[in-house]
Amino acid sequence: MALTGLEIYKLLPKTNCKDCGFPTCLAFAMKLAAKQAELAACPDVSEDAKAALESAAAPPVRLITIGADEYKIEVGNETELYRHNKAFFHMPGLLVRVRDIQPLAEVEELVSQVDSYAVDYVGMVLNLDGIAVESASGDGAKFAEYVKVACANTKRPLLLMADDPEVMKAGLAEVEGSTPLIYAARADNWQAMAELAKEHSAPLAVYAEGLEPLVELVKEVKESGVEDIVLDPGTRDFHGSLNVLTEIRRLALEAKPDRLLGYPVVAFPGESTESLAEESMLAGQHIAKYAGFIVMDHFDPAVAYPLLALRQNIYTDPRQPVQVTPGIYEINEPGPNDQLMITTNFSITYFSVANEVEGTGMPAWLLIADSEGLSVLTGWAAGKFDADKIATTVKTSGIAEKVSHRKLTIPGAVSVLSGELEDELGGWEILVGPREAVDIPAFMKLWKE
Amino acid sequence: MRHHPLQYCGCVAIGDTEGDKTNLEGVAVMPVAVETPKKEWTGQVREVVLGATEAEGGTRSKTVTVGGESTLPFLDFEAPMPNPPRIAVEIQDRKPSDWSSVLLTVWGQVLDDPAAWAKAVEELDVDLLVLKINLTDADGNETTAEQARASVRKVLDATGLPLIVFGPGQTELDIDLLVAVAEEAAGERVVLGVCDDKNYKTIVAAALAHGHLVNGRTAMDVNLAKQLNILISDMGLPLDRVIMDPTTAALGYGVEYGYSAMERLRLAALQGDGMTQQPMLVTPGEEAWRMKEAKVGEDVPQAWGDWEERAITWETLTATTLIHSGADIVVLRHPESVRRVEDLISRLWNKGD
Numbered sequence: 001m002a003l004t005g006l007e008i009y010k011l012l013p014k015t016n017c018k019d020c021g022f023p024t025c026l027a028f029a030m031k032l033a034a035k036q037a038e039l040a041a042c043p044d045v046s047e048d049a050k051a052a053l054e055s056a057a058a059p060p061v062r063l064i065t066i067g068a069d070e071y072k073i074e075v076g077n078e079t080e081l082y083r084h085n086k087a088f089f090h091m092p093g094l095l096v097r098v099r100d101i102q103p104l105a106e107v108e109e110l111v112s113q114v115d116s117y118a119v120d121y122v123g124m125v126l127n128l129d130g131i132a133v134e135s136a137s138g139d140g141a142k143f144a145e146y147v148k149v150a151c152a153n154t155k156r157p158l159l160l161m162a163d164d165p166e167v168m169k170a171g172l173a174e175v176e177g178s179t180p181l182i183y184a185a186r187a188d189n190w191q192a193m194a195e196l197a198k199e200h201s202a203p204l205a206v207y208a209e210g211l212e213p214l215v216e217l218v219k220e221v222k223e224s225g226v227e228d229i230v231l232d233p234g235t236r237d238f239h240g241s242l243n244v245l246t247e248i249r250r251l252a253l254e255a256k257p258d259r260l261l262g263y264p265v266v267a268f269p270g271e272s273t274e275s276l277a278e279e280s281m282l283a284g285q286h287i288a289k290y291a292g293f294i295v296m297d298h299f300d301p302a303v304a305y306p307l308l309a310l311r312q313n314i315y316t317d318p319r320q321p322v323q324v325t326p327g328i329y330e331i332n333e334p335g336p337n338d339q340l341m342i343t344t345n346f347s348i349t350y351f352s353v354a355n356e357v358e359g360t361g362m363p364a365w366l367l368i369a370d371s372e373g374l375s376v377l378t379g380w381a382a383g384k385f386d387a388d389k390i391a392t393t394v395k396t397s398g399i400a401e402k403v404s405h406r407k408l409t410i411p412g413a414v415s416v417l418s419g420e421l422e423d424e425l426g427g428w429e430i431l432v433g434p435r436e437a438v439d440i441p442a443f444m445k446l447w448k449e
Numbered sequence: 450m451r452h453h454p455l456q457y458c459g460c461v462a463i464g465d466t467e468g469d470k471t472n473l474e475g476v477a478v479m480p481v482a483v484e485t486p487k488k489e490w491t492g493q494v495r496e497v498v499l500g501a502t503e504a505e506g507g508t509r510s511k512t513v514t515v516g517g518e519s520t521l522p523f524l525d526f527e528a529p530m531p532n533p534p535r536i537a538v539e540i541q542d543r544k545p546s547d548w549s550s551v552l553l554t555v556w557g558q559v560l561d562d563p564a565a566w567a568k569a570v571e572e573l574d575v576d577l578l579v580l581k582i583n584l585t586d587a588d589g590n591e592t593t594a595e596q597a598r599a600s601v602r603k604v605l606d607a608t609g610l611p612l613i614v615f616g617p618g619q620t621e622l623d624i625d626l627l628v629a630v631a632e633e634a635a636g637e638r639v640v641l642g643v644c645d646d647k648n649y650k651t652i653v654a655a656a657l658a659h660g661h662l663v664n665g666r667t668a669m670d671v672n673l674a675k676q677l678n679i680l681i682s683d684m685g686l687p688l689d690r691v692i693m694d695p696t697t698a699a700l701g702y703g704v705e706y707g708y709s710a711m712e713r714l715r716l717a718a719l720q721g722d723g724m725t726q727q728p729m730l731v732t733p734g735e736e737a738w739r740m741k742e743a744k745v746g747e748d749v750p751q752a753w754g755d756w757e758e759r760a761i762t763w764e765t766l767t768a769t770t771l772i773h774s775g776a777d778i779v780v781l782r783h784p785e786s787v788r789r790v791e792d793l794i795s796r797l798w799n800k801g802d
């Protein structure tokens with residue numbers, strides 16, 4: 001939480017010695033608050049004040065990075081309880097867990113499936129983020145073998161899970177060129193785990209049941225020199241997770257002097273649930289309510305896709321709808337005799353339509369009006385996709401020079417516009433398409449120039 | 450086991466509700482206790498009772514109470530939640546012509562008979578039933594008031610569940626049909642929907658005349674929702690007979706707008722804005738099953754996985770998200786989704802002790 005100029009002023013020496021280059025301590029404080037000066041410019045500032053100012057400047061939830069290169073993921077740095085206040089910024093990492101007691105071949109297969117999973121969603125490719133390897137055997141050599149197999153089959157980040165620091169050490173030795181998340185420091189092993197975290201410059205998850213013991217353990221881990229921490233408060237069920245993760249977020253954002261819980265949380269929705277159906281709903285809760293890493297115990301494309309879509313939705317910036325550039329889009333190399341349809345530039349609308357048209361393999365022109373990122377009906381209701389707007393788009397886009405016919409298909413949802421449009425666009429025939437994009441392929445087959 | 454409030458070393462609390470009152474001296478001092486910042490909400494969602502038993506002048510076998518929250522969903526470290534969210538299952542007055550074949554297959558025979566369909570819903574052990582009246586009958590003719598009346602009668606006779614009736618969603622026709630429905634179901638405390646800024650005068654008058662409730666729908670906007678509640682209440686319908694429907698969209702198709710509109714409405718209610726304190730109804734079933742991901746099984750990317758599982762997950766995850774942002778009634782379509790969301794609610798409800 002940023003401090004005001006006045007709050008900063010109270011922490012300065014108040015001698016007005018001018019060494020910082022400003023006429024008074026207050027003037028300097030104002031510049032600091034506006035981030036136009038560096039605290040280091042004042043030679044006399046006390047250590048306590050320095051610490052207080054630094055902690056006030058730190059993000060309320062620390063940014064944690066794992067992995068490397070294009071596969072790295074960043075979580076944390078969140079500043080809000082509710083996305084509508086500004087936005088949620090760093091999507092939680094979605095990982096899938098394997099255990100070193102599963103058949104090795106099965107693990108190998110699963111890791112590569114997770115690694116290569118990719119689904120198209122409104123023009124974006126969505127992926128899962130990584131693999132958690134858990135030592136269930138307690139055997140260091142075995143764990144190392146599984147970590148090695150995981151590394152061989154994915155470049156995505158790893159989360160290594162073991163209770164015994166010796167086992168963890170064996171696993172860590174197999175990870176090269178990518179930063180894993182170490183899970184976990186507990187009351188009985190934290191010193192050794194903290195050493196490993198420092199040695200490998202890797203973030204460390206801290207596990208304790210309940211917030212109170214967690215705060216204490218985090219404090220010790222932090223004092224031992226580990227900066228990058230991830231929290232596991234031990235709650236697993238639907239009700240407890242919602243409450244505890246909310247408390248942690250509130251503590252991070254609102255309990256100002258105490259940043260001890262200002263870290264992302266790792267969640268394991270498979271541990272309290274009995275089926276993939278339940279696990280997916282709990283993972284859904286974690287996406288909306290404050291998890292930083294979500295470790296799933298199942299992988300099924302039918303569930304991965306909706307979860308990834310949900311994550312994308314919750315983390316879109318509510319301040320700006322996702323848009324595409326208005327204009328003429330050529331699909332499947334259309335010629336002058338091919339059909340012409342119009343829709344809005346709201347990304348979800350555009351891609352629902354464009355994907356259907358493309359899927360038919362039939363050539364077509366798609367005219368995209370500038371509805372300022374609104375969907376068909378929303379745009380219509382807001383006057384951003386009405387007869388006027390559509391007519392202007394047709395007239396100014398230059399589409400009349402590209403097609404030789406004069407037939408324009410409008411979305412079924414705005415069929416009422418057809419009369420008005422025929423008046424405004426003299427010489428054009430308005431065809432009413434289906435209401436839902438799913439039905440576009442059948443409709444397109446009826447095309448006669 | 451969780452302990453609340455969270456305190457250790459037993460002294461000063463460092464969090465405060467405003468979050469900006471912490472004095473600067475406090476910065477340098479080592480924290481000695483931890484207590485989660487609790488909000489001091491001044492408002493509470495109104496409780497609304499759906500349905501009327503014989504004792505109350507109706508024929509329902511039970512009534513269902515929704516609302517009453519004085520904090521965000523399930524945050525009972527802050528305040529208890531008096532009533533869990535409820536599931537309503539949607540049936541229609543005739544076999545739907547645009548439903549996914551996954552739905553048509555699972556409901557099978559009962560689709561042709563609203564009474565049988567209503568009974569099948571009651572067997573799922575849910576709390577509420579939604580009857581949606583179509584624009585046209587099975588022959589393609591515009592549905593008449595008499596037909597709507599007959600459908601409602603059949604459904605009321607077939608089950609004891611409190612009922613919500615939705616018109617086809619076309620202002621003129623909705624008015625005709627819902628007025629007839631209100632008359633037919635007099636005294637049953639049925640929820641009449643969709644009641645919006647165009648038809649509310651007639652729908653509210655019908656609710657007043659025959660002892661019903663209304664479901665006020667607005668387009669994902671706090672002020673519009675509030676405005677409609679004011680209009681409805683100005684006509685003399687007590688606010689404990691008003692449900693609000695802030696509209697939702699499906700997962701992948703704008704669910705985040707609905708999610709945030711609901712969260713904002715609920716926060717406004719808790720902050721004491723009396724005209725936003727209505728329980729919320731949303732229709733994740735209808736929205737999710739309209740989407741390609743739920744409707745189509747062939748010629749879709751391999752990454753979409755098994756059709757039925759994906760479709761059901763689309764519906765359940767949409768519902769899950771909305772339940773976490775304050776939905777009091779979720780209207781669903783697939784029996785398996787009903788089972789899953791019931792399970793979700795009972796787990797959220799279960800305090801684990």
Ligand code: B12
Pocket residue numbers: 321341342343344346348349352353373374375376377378379380381382409410411412413433434435436437438440667668669670673696697698699702703706707736
């Ligand atoms: C999300 C949403 C919003 C979001 C905006 C999202 C956005 N970027 O557009 C917000 C919350 C901002 C919003 C605001 C408003 N909204 Co609004 N909103 C919705 C909602 C829930 C979903 C819309 C959506 O995104 N659908 C998904 C997209 C992909 O659908 P689509 O664009 O229609 O495209 C589909 C089809 O039309 C078809 N298609 C598209 N193009 C083409 C082209 C051709 C040729 C063919 C054949 C087919 C086709 O394919 C797509 C997939 O099937 C709908 C209700 C609902 N559940 O549908 C209301 C709705 C559209 N909104 C409505 C209204 C009234 C408004 C407001 C005016 C209210 C207000 N608050 O003042 C404002 C206007 C905006 C403004 N002034 O800025 C009304 C419109 C009523 C009407 N029939 O006129 C609706 C229907 C809600 C309702 N029942 O009252 N809204």
Ligand code: SF4
Pocket residue numbers: 012013014015016017018019020021022023024025026028041042043044045
């Ligand atoms: S150098 Fe430090 S003490 Fe001197 S005027 Fe600047 S802020 Fe004040």
